[in-house]
Amino acid sequence: MTPEDTDADDDASVIARSRREPSLFAVIFDRHSRHIHRYLVRRLGPVVADDVLADTFLIAFDKRAKFDLAHPDARPWLYGIATNLVARQRRVEVRELKLRMAVGPPADEIGHADRVADQVSAQALGKRLDRALATLRPRERDVLLLVAAEGLGYQEVAEALAIPVGTVKSRLNRARGRVRAELGDLDPVKETSRHG
CATH class of the missing domain: 1.10.10.10 (Winged helix-like DNA-binding domain superfamily/Winged helix DNA-binding domain)
Incomplete structure (x- = not known):
């Protein structure tokens, strides 16, 4: 079965079938990655959003066996995963900021004032x-x-x-x-x- 064969299926059906045919999970990515990416850009900025988007779908793929098939739309589930990753990213940033403050400011760089x-x-x-x-x-x-x-x-x-x-x-x-x-x-x- 190809991803094109799943166009009319709801997310729950695609996820259920992806448990046997993992490549079908690409349909979920194709359907929802644009929305999740936009959300992540708003929360974290464009530089970090791509990495967190990839992590979101890797976690979703790994946890697809636990997805509640009673929900035909996977987007809320994906937003939940992304929101948890945003919180994790924020905690990492706070730790890094505290570390930088403890170490002191970096040496002057060329173009620092312009940036x-x-x-x-x-x-x-x-x-x-x-x-x-x-x-x-x-x-x-x-x-x-x-x-x-x-x-x-x-x-x-x-x-x-x-x-x-x-x-x-x-x-x-x-x-x-x-x-x-x-x-x-x-x-x-x-x-x-x-x-x-």
């Missing part, structure tokens, strides 16, 4: 939004980004993060309140309601 100026310019645009997102607890940020940036519904977020729908709603409500308080006059909810 710093470019970074400052790029970050100035989203500075307030970044600050607003930084005020959120990681669990609230995960829910907010899965809903707002990825367009997942409450049930899909609940599946992705293995939490009840009620918890998704309460985390999202808290996250929205904190972001509104931080953004004030730049409240994206107000902008959306004016244009919607």
